[in-house]
Every structure is written in structure tokens, then in C-alpha cells.
Amino acid sequence: MPETVRHTGMRRSAALIWPALALLLLLTLNLLKLDHGRVALSLDFFRFTIVDGHLYGSLIDVLNRAAPALLTALGMTLVIATGGVDLSVGAVLAIAGALAAVLLTHTSAGVGAIVAVALGASLLAGLWNGVLVAALGVQPIVATLILMVAGRGVAQLLTDGQIITFERPAFGFIGGGYLLGLPFTVTIAAAMFLLTAVLTRLTALGLFIEAAGSNETASRYAGVQVGLVKLLAYGGCGLCAGVAGLIIASDIQAADANNAGLYFELDAILAVVIGGTALTGGRFSLVGTILGALLIQTLTTTILTRGVPVEYTLVVKALVVLVVCLLQSAALREMLLRGRRRA
Amino acid sequence: MVEPAAPTAGTDHRPLLALRGITKVFPGVRALDAVDFTLRAGEIHALLGQNGAGKSTLIKVLTGVYRRDAGDILLDGRPIHLRSPAHAQTLGISTVYQEVNLIPHVSVAENIFLGRQPTRYGRIAWGDIHRRATASLRRLELAIDVTQPLSSYPIATQQMVAIARALDVQAKLLILDEPTSSLDAAEVEQLFAVMRRLKADGLGVLFITHFLEQVYAISDRLTVLRNGRLVGEYETASLPRLELVAKMLGTDACSGRPPCRPAGGPSPPTADPEVGRYVAPRGGAPLLRATHLGRRGALNPLDLHIARGEIVGLAGLLGSGRTEAARLLFGVDRPSTGRIEIDGRLVALHSPRQAIARGLGFCPEDRQREGLIPRLSVRENIILALQARKGWIRLTPRAQQQLADHYIRSLNIATPGAEKPVEELSGGNQQKVILARWLASQPRLLILDEPTRGIDVGAKAEIETLVRELCQAGLAVLFISSELEEVTRNCDRALVLRDRTLIGELGGAQLDVPTIMRLIAARQEHA
Numbered sequence: 028m029p030e031t032v033r034h035t036g037m038r039r040s041a042a043l044i045w046p047a048l049a050l051l052l053l054l055t056l057n058l059l060k061l062d063h064g065r066v067a068l069s070l071d072f073f074r075f076t077i078v079d080g081h082l083y084g085s086l087i088d089v090l091n092r093a094a095p096a097l098l099t100a101l102g103m104t105l106v107i108a109t110g111g112v113d114l115s116v117g118a119v120l121a122i123a124g125a126l127a128a129v130l131l132t133h134t135s136a137g138v139g140a141i142v143a144v145a146l147g148a149s150l151l152a153g154l155w156n157g158v159l160v161a162a163l164g165v166q167p168i169v170a171t172l173i174l175m176v177a178g179r180g181v182a183q184l185l186t187d188g189q190i191i192t193f194e195r196p197a198f199g200f201i202g203g204g205y206l207l208g209l210p211f212t213v214t215i216a217a218a219m220f221l222l223t224a225v226l227t228r229l230t231a232l233g234l235f236i237e238a239a240g241s242n243e244t245a246s247r248y249a250g251v252q253v254g255l256v257k258l259l260a261y262g263g264c265g266l267c268a269g270v271a272g273l274i275i276a277s278d279i280q281a282a283d284a285n286n287a288g289l290y291f292e293l294d295a296i297l298a299v300v301i302g303g304t305a306l307t308g309g310r311f312s313l314v315g316t317i318l319g320a321l322l323i324q325t326l327t328t329t330i331l332t333r334g335v336p337v338e339y340t341l342v343v344k345a346l347v348v349l350v351v352c353l354l355q356s357a358a359l360r361e362m363l364l365r366g367r368r369r370a
Numbered sequence: 371m372v373e374p375a376a377p378t379a380g381t382d383h384r385p386l387l388a389l390r391g392i393t394k395v396f397p398g399v400r401a402l403d404a405v406d407f408t409l410r411a412g413e414i415h416a417l418l419g420q421n422g423a424g425k426s427t428l429i430k431v432l433t434g435v436y437r438r439d440a441g442d443i444l445l446d447g448r449p450i451h452l453r454s455p456a457h458a459q460t461l462g463i464s465t466v467y468q469e470v471n472l473i474p475h476v477s478v479a480e481n482i483f484l485g486r487q488p489t490r491y492g493r494i495a496w497g498d499i500h501r502r503a504t505a506s507l508r509r510l511e512l513a514i515d516v517t518q519p520l521s522s523y524p525i526a527t528q529q530m531v532a533i534a535r536a537l538d539v540q541a542k543l544l545i546l547d548e549p550t551s552s553l554d555a556a557e558v559e560q561l562f563a564v565m566r567r568l569k570a571d572g573l574g575v576l577f578i579t580h581f582l583e584q585v586y587a588i589s590d591r592l593t594v595l596r597n598g599r600l601v602g603e604y605e606t607a608s609l610p611r612l613e614l615v616a617k618m619l620g621t622d623a624c625s626g627r628p629p630c631r632p633a634g635g636p637s638p639p640t641a642d643p644e645v646g647r648y649v650a651p652r653g654g655a656p657l658l659r660a661t662h663l664g665r666r667g668a669l670n671p672l673d674l675h676i677a678r679g680e681i682v683g684l685a686g687l688l689g690s691g692r693t694e695a696a697r698l699l700f701g702v703d704r705p706s707t708g709r710i711e712i713d714g715r716l717v718a719l720h721s722p723r724q725a726i727a728r729g730l731g732f733c734p735e736d737r738q739r740e741g742l743i744p745r746l747s748v749r750e751n752i753i754l755a756l757q758a759r760k761g762w763i764r765l766t767p768r769a770q771q772q773l774a775d776h777y778i779r780s781l782n783i784a785t786p787g788a789e790k791p792v793e794e795l796s797g798g799n800q801q802k803v804i805l806a807r808w809l810a811s812q813p814r815l816l817i818l819d820e821p822t823r824g825i826d827v828g829a830k831a832e833i834e835t836l837v838r839e840l841c842q843a844g845l846a847v848l849f850i851s852s853e854l855e856e857v858t859r860n861c862d863r864a865l866v867l868r869d870r871t872l873i874g875e876l877g878g879a880q881l882d883v884p885t886i887m888r889l890i891a892a893r894q895e896h897a
Contacts, residue, residue, distance in 0.1 A: 056492070096877050117875075229764060230761070230762045230763065230764050231757050231758075231760075231761070231762050231764045231765075232762065234746075234750060234753075234754070234757060234764070235748060235757075235758070237743075237745070237750075238743045238746060238750070238754055241743045241744055241745040241746055242739075242743045242744060244739060244740050245739070245740050245741050245742055245743055246721075246723055246743060247698075247721075248702070248722050248732060248734060248741070249722075249743075249754045249755040249758055249807065250722055250723045250726040250727075250755050250758035250759055250811075251723075251754065251758045252723065252758070309745040309746075310745055310746075366496060
């Protein structure tokens, strides 16, 4: 590999240090345990058990539960890299779940067809956002806010405002099945990550996204089809949200149009930001987003397993996010260093 | 080469504002270098200079947007230290910017008093506002309904409202930053009438424009800046326009060919009928031919053709329509008249992408906004146009690397490596990266809009040499520059533009700096 290419690799991985460090720190914290007022070492969090050939344990749990957020964050990464944002992922996720539930309970269609229809619908929802932003020039926040509100309404219309429950083992496999000892959700997330990585890094799509997000006018002057690139990013984001919606519906064997994916857009944006992709667009890091999503889920799981009252979860989460974001700020690090030098 | 200011006429011309040795430095640029400037009460003073001369920096220092790095500002003889635009306003320095920056959907009266509404018992006194707004507009001889939203009036009226707003705060000095750029001739007259009235009231008016006709029509004195330095301060009436053009462009009006009036000569030269009628020797069909190409409000229709291996210059002052012509050819703006043929076939260029597909490339004047992709690496910036042309199949890392290395070496781009973010390079090297981007896409016609602006002398020479070499290999180049020497040195022919109109074509022996300047400076026949 030529030296210069390695140089970029180093630049990119250098940005990943902070979320990776935070994740590591959090995991280390789980080695300690309060035992009758004394701090003791404990490997509970890192213990795996095998039951019926399936792996169980807190870490597996983290991976399994992180999958939906991780998927939405993957799509969100592309949208944010173009300089936009997609607030509608939670609603799109709810539509996908509701549509699947309605088809499962009201038709005799096969699971494969149902999955295809639900994903097709979420892709269309994403493309709708893309058309508003790219072709009509609507501000991304406003454009996707429309679907954020309307989409949840559509999901509620699909389910008549009820929670639709269903029982279909083949569909239940998506969110509850195991493949090669690991939850199937992990396989899905890994596959989607690889697909996104291949599509963005082995084609010119990634370059076009980063160019459009970094300087839209100059990109257009260089012949980049900025509109098409944005359309693809929003479409992909919708599709990712759809996959997450199917996982959630399958996991709870029900579609809850009111609560499925509520505030998911915020976790997804957080994961992207923690992962080092700037909200102003330009460079993006898919690995960073994965680290960000895992960090958020590890934090939630840690708080729960520690027996901290649930009410504290959101506050603690906010604090950790704040610290990670501050650590990433080169300006702040420089300020602290200067302060220390002066002291 | 700072020339002494013209002797002041009388003692009644007390200086209202005096700037002494104003210096402003930005990273890598001395935007203003020890500039002196004097403005008297009751005069209209024009500030002139090409892009990058330091006009807008001077205005921003004067209005408190920027802090000066050195020098003194004296208002009515007392030194002042401007902290903010609001502070400048309270001291009596008011500004009307080029783009009317008022609030379109709010009433005229509210726009005039926004942020300083008169109140009575803590409530806004609407009656007062409407009465005072009407009065202040009447001072400008404008009788309109001040309760109507601003957007319901034409731009010229909005401009007047902006002036009324600026004047309402007891202004001593009014700065008009290119107020006429979006006005038609009648509206300009209306504005001038207001300016004369303000002058009679004893206000100092600083007028920034790039229309020479207007400078001579309205201003008493003028100051020319170039490259952040003061060129000189002159009485408008005693400065021939040929000399003014020379001072703005930094060329010697009397260099080159002999027929040139001595400095201080009384009348501006008129265009010689024989000048500007050059017809290029025809060698086969042109690569590109534009017929009657124009865009309403931007460029009056013109004809233009370029052959393979030819460098055609577009010369003219800022705002003369050079960039507008380039944008029409490259599909950035849609023409409202005319047609473009490439290889004799009619083509539709509705987007840069279509223009690129036809073999065009465009290095824009505004490098930062329209050229660079700041966060991407040198390599990515270089391959971008080629990649966009090829589509979604990614160029192999090896091919990308080779292209980047090739152009870094052949254009002598100073960078520690191809992976350096382009935003961290110097201006000249950034320009070379954009040039490399287009060369890598192998265009047949390259449009260079001010390719050497803001870059050092060495890089300038390198770029010029490169362009000439490329033309020998068959590339056609449309070369836009406000440095006339550059045009005459590099171009086979040059089209001269003034006030958005093509006024002549020069080639062969006629293509020299004094001739171009005489064309630009010649009084318009219809004016």
C-alpha cells in the first residue's frame, strides 16, 4: 500500500479513538461491582453461557439490542454526510412494523413477500424525503419533520390505532432467531454494515456524498449529480429504518404504531455524532457510527444491570454523550492543554 | 507608488473622516496595508478597485465589523474605536449594503425603525413610527404608503428605504456599497438625485461602485485601492478615465504603443472606429460557437467562437459581464437568448454536468465557494470531475493515486502528500489542484476565470506556461482576467467587455494593454 493511502487511513482511524476509548472505559467500569459497600472485581458482565447452542450474556445482549438503533444510524450517517438530517426514521420504522403486522394478520402472503413490501414502503418513504430535499429544495429538517409527524399517523391508520399482535414463527426469526449461535439481529446488522460499506467505499458513491456534503456548489460544478446522490442517501436511510422496524416488530410479535421507534431519530443522530461524523456534512465514518451506537446501548445496559433507577438513565446518557462530544472537539482539547501549560 | 492627494480646494472642506495607516491582516493575506483615506463633509467620494483590492475590508473596518490591526480612525477630528456595526451607527456612520438586507414581509415603516422603535408607556408607538417613516422618506422625495410590506415595492424603492433607515440615526457619513448594481438607468438617476440632496445637507457620502460612468456622473473625489494598498486620492473631474482604469488595473497607461494622451489630459478618449474590429484568421470550423448569447440583467447578447488550440481572452473590469459569459457557456446559468454550437452541432448546456459531457471545464473565480471541496483530500479533489464523468464505477485506488501523483508533480503542487485536506494548502496550490481536476477530466475547452488571482508570482508564471503548453496540444482556452498584461501575454485574441456588453475584439498587433484600456475607458456613445 502506498504511504499516502496509509496516511488517510491513519487520519480516519485517529478520529475513532475517542468513541472507542469511551466504549472501552465503559466496559472496564463493568468489571467493578459494588458488593455490600465494597468495590470488587466481577466478570459477570463479560460472562457467556451457552444454552441450546445459543450464546447468552450481557455483551450479546448489548449487540442484540443495539441492532435497530445501529441500523437506523447507518442510514443516518449517509444523510448527515450530505449535510442533511432525517428526523423521520422513527416514523418510517413504525410504518414498516405496522405494515408487516397488518399483512401478517389480514393476508396469507408469505413472510418473504411481506418483508419485501414493508422494506419497499420504507424505501419509498426515504425517497419521498429525498425528493423534497433534493428536487424541491426544502430544508432537510423541515422536509423530514413532515414525515416524522405524518408517518406516525400513517402507521396508526394502518393499525387502526390498535396494537396488532401476531404469531408467525418465520417472521419471529428476524428479531428473535439465532444463527450460528448468535442472535439473527447481529447477522442482519453486520450484513447491512457490509453492504453500506461496499456501496459507499467500493463505488464512487462515498466520494460523491462527501463532496456534496462538503461543498455542494463546487460538487455540482465538477459534474457530481448532487440531487441524485442526496436522493440515494435519503432512500437508503429509509430502507435502514425499515429493517430496524421489522426487527422491533418481530421481537415483540406486535406492531405498536404509537411507541415503536419513538425518539429513535435522536439516538441515531447521537450515534452518528459520537462516531465523529460532523453534522455539517462532509467526511463520514461508518465504523465510528457503529462505535457510537454500541456506546449508547452499552451505557443503557450498564445502567440497567447496575440497578440504577430507570429515571436516571436519560440524564446519565446525556452526560456521557456530552463528555464524548467535548473530547472530540479539537478546540476544547487545545484550550485545556493551554490552560495546563499556563498553570 | 502612492501619489500625493490632490490639493484641497478650500478651508470649508474640513475632513469629516480621516483614516491614517489602516492595516488589516488575515492569515496569509495583508488585506489592507497602511491605507490613508479622507472624506469631507458635503462630498460624494467614490471608492474604486478590482476584486481583492481591499474595498470591502476597508468598509468593514469603517463600520466596526472588523477590528483594525494598526492605524487611526478620526471622526470630526477625534479618534474613535469602533466596537461593532451598532456602535459605528451611534457615532453617525451608516451603511447601505449591496444586497438590501431588510425584512421583506414587514412593513416599510417597521423596516426603518426595526430595533429602535419609539415607545410610549412601554408600548410601540405606531402612530409615531408611521409619521416619522413618512417624513424620512419624504426627505428622499419618495411618497409611498409606509404601512405596506417592503416586498410590495421594487428593488429601487427598497434601496431608498434602506437609505432612509440609515439616515434616520443622525448619520454624518453614509456608505453606499454598490447600491446601483441592481437598478436600471432611471432608478440610478433617482438615487443620484437623493445623493446630491444629502450632499447639499452636508453629509459625507462614500460611494462604492464599479461603473465608471457613475463615478464620473456623481462623485467629487475618488480613492483607488489595489492589492490592499492605497494607489491615490484624486479630484474626479481632473482625472482622465484612461488614467483611472490604469490605476485600478495597476498598469501604466502610456506603456506599449505610442498614441496615448499625457497624464492629466482634459477629455476622455473616444473609441477609434478601426479598433476592435479584428477578425481572427479562420482555420477550420471553431470548436465552440456562441451566437447572440445573452441573459437578461447579466449579459447583453454577444457572439463568440473559439477554435482548437486557441486562447481567447475576456477582458474588462469587474462587473463587465466576463464571469456571466463563462457561467452561460458552462451551463451554470440559463441563457435567455442565443445558441451554442460545439463542432457545428447545436447543443443544450443546461447544467455543468452537460457542459462537462461536451468536453468543457471551468475553473471558477470564487475558488472557495465554487471550486474547492475543502474537507476532501488533494487526491479526491483532483479526481472528482473525472470520477463524476465516468459515473459510479470507482476509479481504482491505484489509478487515483497515479493521477494525483502525476498532477502534484507536473503542476508542482506543494503538499506533503496527496491525502492532505485541500483546505490546508495555500491559495496558489489550491488553484493548481482545481486546474489539475479539470486537466484530469481531459476537457477540449477550458474556461479559466481569474486563474491567477490571489496567488504568488511564481505560481502565476507556472500556470500561464502550463496553459500555453496545453493549447499547443490542442486545448481551447477561454481566459478571463482583469490583469490586462496577462490577457495580452497569453491570448491569441481578446474580447473586451464593458457594462455587460461586448465592445470589441482585438487580435494580432492590436492586442495590447493601451488599446484594451482605451476601449474600456471610452465614453459610451449613448450615455
